[in-house]
Amino acid sequence: MSDGPRPDPTAVEVSVVLPAYNEEDTIESTVRLTLSTLSEFLPSGSFEVIVAEDGCDDRTPEIATRLAESDPRVRHFHSDERLGRGGALTRAFDAADGETLVYFDTDLATDMAHLEELVESVRSEEYDVATGSRWMPGHEADRPTKRSVPSKGFNLLVRTFLRSDVLDHQCGFKAMSRGAFDQLKGDIGDDHWFWDTELLVRAQRRGLSVTEFPVEWEPKGDTKVDLVRDVFGMGSQIVRLWWQLSVRPRITTRVTLVAGTLLVALAVLLMTRYLDPREVIAEMRRADPTLIALAVGVYVLSWPVRGYRYRDILAELGFREDLGFLTGAIFVSQTGNLVFPARAGDAIRAYIVKVRRDIPYPSGFASLAAERVFDLLTITGLAGIVLVGYAVSGQFGEVAATVSGGDDPGQIAVAGAVGVGGAALLVVAAIVTSARSGGNRIRQFVGWVTDDSYGEYIAGVLERFVGDIQRVGADSTAFARVGAASVLIWTIDVLTAALVLAAFGVGLSTASLLAVCFFAVSVGNLAKVLPLSPGGVGLYEAAFTLLVVGLTPIGPAVAVGAAILDHALKNVVTLVGGGISMFALNVSLSTAAEETRELNEPEPVNE
Known part of the structure; x- marks a missing residue:
């Protein structure tokens, strides 16, 4: 920050912030016109103009510094890196002295004759937030089609999905009280162009008084909005804000449990339309009980391996625990995932290691994240490897024929799985390469696609994803x-499924049986990532069945029966192990769920 001798901060009533990114051609004239306009209706010393310069790579910083040094009413906030338009505004408003906070675009597309109305709407305490509007009836701005059509479409979506009464959310001509800003700044999730819209929507949801008045507006120069990247990003922001305001507050444990149960029931009803349940039950009764029992025994062997892996992950975080305790903790958490929706059992494990071994919650969650990373990498990698195996063995032509064979559900499932498998190979290779290189270039890659805050959020998730691998x-x-x-x-999970499928006497060769099960189990578990039902019941069976039917001559009744038995025996082993572990560790599942729910409880949203 660079500024000259400033007037008494306590005397400043109005702070005008000019967000500036590469504005060397206009910033000086904009600052001077702003000062002269403010002086026409405000007392001397009662206002300040802040240039919120946002990582410029032109002469804007030099000009802003000179202006601040020559006029005590001007302040300059410099940033070496892009904060985003919203980020730059938030930073400047936090440091501003005025109780009335104003901002507008530096190109002065909005006629400055409206500045007094904007400022006084809030300064008079009549409204908490004020915004100019280019789209009020009778005052529509004359904009090029390539800018007016996306703008009107965007505003229509905001009004429809976010229940806003404002006609023009993105007009860069707004004011708010200090109290309104303090209430809203912590809730606004965007740091770029959507900041304006989120400000208005959240202000309305909080019951603040918002006024919109028509302004004379004339486009100046080329827009800095990228009509592909930013429009896509702002569309995703509408979805994000709609989810936060209208959906997430209503997602309780009871709601998700009921919804998941209804989805499973619906899936069963749809299945009966194409398949006779009695035929499925008959096929399940004919399954070889010896092979089913062997499948159970094989699956049990995977649990000590899970404990061993978790022990290694915790050791890398600086915690050394015994194998039996960790295996039990995994049993309890996986039982929680079967009982509670949205994988709530994962947080239960962090609770167990905290209360029983004093491992801090951040470390517990980090260990879970690392484990999930390796799970996802492995199952997606397995799906991709099977595709390579089909190609090497000369059977890829059969898969391709199945994929292109029509609109049968099995063929559609295989087509989707092929896409997942192919993409998985590329993603796994990229993530592992990045992780092993010691660098983390995820944010740079995401920045090529979008630079809005939603993209930043995605980049952050992927960075943590790679970071967890790097830690181990x-x-x-x-x-x-x-x-x-x-x-x-x-x-082991795949071998369990293969034994179950073999118990139905399907007549496949060992190689074919293992190949289809590797693919079906991988994609089935990827489907379970969607937290639509407790334990992914219904999702796994559907994906498994469609792939088996699509890739083999096995009939639907056998495929469904095998999918149900495979998932059921794995869940029974989990529940039995979980019950024994809860007794051994003296852990109550309901108590653990309540404790962890408090950790993950979202902040309330006032509507």
Whole structure:
């Protein structure tokens, strides 16, 4: 920050912020016109103009510094990196002295004759927030089609989905009281162009008084909005804000449990339309009980491996625990995932290691994240490897024929799975390469697609994803052990499914049986990532069935029966192990769920 001798901050009533990014051609004239306009209706010393310069790479910083040094009413906030338009505004308003906070675009597209009305709407305490409007009836701005059509479409979507009464959300000519800003700044999630819209929507939801008045507006120069990248990003922001305001506050444990149960019931009803349940039950009764029992025994073997892998992950975080305790903690958490929706059991494990071994919650959640990373990498990698195996064995033509064979549900499922598998190979390779390189270039890659805050959020998630691997991968031996354990865990899962399918006497060769099960189990577990039902019941069976039917001559009744038995026996083993572990560790599932719910409780949203 650079500024000259400033007037008494306590005397400043109005702070005008000019967000500036590469404005060397206009910033000086804009600052001077702003000062002269403010002086026409405000007392001397009662206002300030802040240039919120946002990582410019032109002469804007030099000009802003000179202006601040020559006029005590001007302040300059410099940033070496892009904060985003909303980020720059938030930073400047936080440091501003006035109780009335104003901002407008530096190109002065809005006629400055409206500045007094904007300022006085809030300064008079008549309204909490005021905004100019280019789209009020009888005052529509004359804009080029390429800018007016997206703008009107965007405002229509905001009014429809976010229940806003404002006609023009993105007009860069707004004011608010200090109290309104303090209430809203912590809730606004965007740091770029959507900041304006979110400000208005959240102000209305909080019951603040918002006024919109028509302004004379003339487009100046080229817009800095990228009509592909930013419009896409702002569309995703509408979805994000709609979810936060209208959906998430209503998602309680009871609601998700009921919704998940209804989805499973609906899936069963739809299945009966195409398949006779009696035929499925008959096929299940004919399954070889010896092979089913063997499948149970094989699946049980995966649990100590899970404990071993979790022990290695925690060791890399600086915590050393015994194998039995960790295996029990995993049993309890997986039981929680079967009982509660949205994978709530994952947080239960963090609770167990905290109260029983005093491992801090951040470390507990970090260990869970690392484990999930390796799970996802392994199952997606397995799906991709199977595709390669089909190609090497010369059977890829059969898969391709199945994919292009029509609109049968099985064929559609295989087509989707092929896409998932192919993409998985590329994503796994990119993530592992990035993780093992010691660098993290995720944000740079996401920045090529979008630079709005939603993209920043996605980049942050992916960075943590890679960072969790890097944490374990810092030790090459530990990375190899955890990776090998993950492959073994999911190979056992696949062998369990293969034994179940073989119990139905399907007549497939061992190679074909394993190949289809590797693919079906991988994609089935990827489907379970969607937290639509407790334990992914229904999602796994659907994905497994469609892939088996699409890739083999096995009939739907057998495929459904095998999918149900496979998932059921795995869930029964989990529940039995979870019950024993809860007794051994003296842990109450309901108490653990309540404790962890408080940790993840979203902040209330006033509507």
